[in-house]
Each structure stands twice: as C-alpha cells, then as structure tokens.
Amino acid sequence: EGFADLSDDEKNSAIAALPTAEKKVAASLVKRNAFQLSKSLSPLLGETTANTVFGIGVLGMGFSSIxxxxxxNGYAFCEMFGKEQGGSQHVIGCLIAGIVGASWWVFWDGDAKMWLAILVSAFGMMLLPIAYSTFMLMMNSTKILGDEKPTGGRMTMWNVLMGISVLGAVAAAATAIYDKASHPVAGKVVIAVGVVFIVAILSTAFGKKPEANTVSDASTEE
Incomplete structure (x- = not known):
C-alpha cells in the first residue's frame, strides 16, 4: 500500500513518525510563496480574506518602514553636516533612503522577492531594543525634553510601561537572533551585522565626545 492510498489520519501519523532530520529536509524543499504563507490565517479568516489581509499587512509594513x-536618514544627514532640519540636506537624506528602498527589485528577483519582507522584518526585530532603549533614555532626559519631561506619577507610569516594552523587545530580538544565527547562510550575515552594531554602539558610548559650545564660549570671553 502506497502513501497516496493512506487516509488523512494515517498520512499525518506517518509524517509525525519521521525523524526530525528528514522533516527539516522536506521542509527546505517546499517552495513557499505569498499565498502559501497567507494560508496560516485561513482557519481564522477564510482563504480569500486571508490573502487580502496578508497582502495589506505586507504593503503597510513596507510603506510605514520606508x-x-x-x-x-534625513535627520541623520542634518546632524552629520550641522544643518538645520527641513533644509536641502534633510531632503537629500530622505531621498537617499527612499531611492535605495525603491530599488529593491534590482537586487531581489524571482522567488527571493517574498523573502525580502521577511528578512527586513527579522532585522527590524533585532534592532527594536535599541530604539526602545533610546526612547526610554530620551524620555528621562531633562536636557532633551526640558519642561515637557514627565514628573511624579506620570514619570513612574511611563518608565514602567517603557521598561516592559524594552524587556519584551529584548526577548523578541534574542529569539530572532537565536533562530537566525543557527542558519547556515543567514547566520553569518546576522552575526556580522550584530558585531558591527555592537562595535558602533560601544564606540559611540565610550568614544571621545566633541567639545560643545567652544565657539560661543570663546566669543563670550572676548
């Protein structure tokens, strides 16, 4: 009796009895596209609605991210060149990121198109703790917020909520890094990017800070 002649329950039992190594090989041979990925929502929404919701989600993620x-990138350009926000440097910085993002089809082709969104989402998850931690530090900075800095009970509430968010982001990022780092191909990329970011953070945190207000102090002394 062949596998095709078995009932659904017998097929599921036979698949479940396979060794883990064979299951991984079989999973790697399956070619997945957007429609197959959206089927995970089918039991909840139905096949047609699942495809629509999945497509809108991917489109929304792309638009919001870019x-x-x-x-x-525009703000970073302004800081790099010491220019006011909203000027030509700001526009150039924004356009560079936009043009690079819009050129994805040059570098990603064929079956790789669908996985671009997944790759970007994975890296976004890895970087999320940095963003959340920065927001929390900025929220507690009187130098940045001035009189708008929360105080008293509001400050405590915001710190508790942000602390929970930071811990959740760290846990999610650690899980994503652990899953991706074990991949034979993507793992090397993840580890390399992680090392670069760690070096950048440490060099920024412990590097020599530029002296501020040197010009204004000199003019005051004169």
Whole structure:
C-alpha cells in the first residue's frame, strides 16, 4: 500500500513518525510563496480574506518602514553636516533612503522577492531594543525634553510601561537572533551585522565626545 492510498489520519501519523532530520529536509524543499504563507490565517479568516489581509499587512509594513527610515536618514544627514532640519540636506537624506528602498527589485528577483519582507522584518526585530532603549533614555532626559519631561506619577507610569516594552523587545530580538544565527547562510550575515552594531554602539558610548559650545564660549570671553 502506497502513501497516496493512506487516509488523512494515517498520512499525518506517518509524517509525525519521521525523524526530525528528514522533516527539516522536506521542509527546505517546499517552495513557499505569498499565498502559501497567507494560508496560516485561513482557519481564522477564510482563504480569500486571508490573502487580502496578508497582502495589506505586507504593503503597510513596507510603506510605514520606508517613511520612518526616510525621515530618520534625513535627520541623520542634518546632524552629520550641522544643518538645520527641513533644509536641502534633510531632503537629500530622505531621498537617499527612499531611492535605495525603491530599488529593491534590482537586487531581489524571482522567488527571493517574498523573502525580502521577511528578512527586513527579522532585522527590524533585532534592532527594536535599541530604539526602545533610546526612547526610554530620551524620555528621562531633562536636557532633551526640558519642561515637557514627565514628573511624579506620570514619570513612574511611563518608565514602567517603557521598561516592559524594552524587556519584551529584548526577548523578541534574542529569539530572532537565536533562530537566525543557527542558519547556515543567514547566520553569518546576522552575526556580522550584530558585531558591527555592537562595535558602533560601544564606540559611540565610550568614544571621545566633541567639545560643545567652544565657539560661543570663546566669543563670550572676548
């Protein structure tokens, strides 16, 4: 009796009895596309609605990500060149990120297109703790917020909520890094990017800080 002649329950039992190594090999041979990935929502939403919701989610993730990255890149350019926000340097910084993001189809082709969103999402999850930790530090900085800095009970509430968010982001990032680092191909990329970010953070934190207000102090003394 062949596998095709078995009932659904017998097929599931036979598959469940396979060694883990064979299951991994079989899973790696399956070619997945967007429609197959969206089927995970089918039991809840139905096949047609699941495809629509999945597509809207991927599209929304792409639009929201590129908008945020463009703005961040614009601010970074202004800081790099010491220019006011909203000027030409800001626009150039935004456009660079936008053009690079819009050129994805040049570098990703064929079956790799669908996995671009998954790759970006994975790296975004890894970097999330840095963003959340920065937000928490900024929220507690009188130098940045001035009179707008929360105080008293509001400060405690925000710190508790942000602390929970930071811990959740760290746990999610650690899980993502652990899963991706064990991959024979993606693992090397994840580890390399992680090392670069750690070095960048340490060099920024412990590097020599530029002396502020040197020009204004000199003019005051004169």
């Amino acid at each position: 908008i945020i990255l463009m703005l961040i």
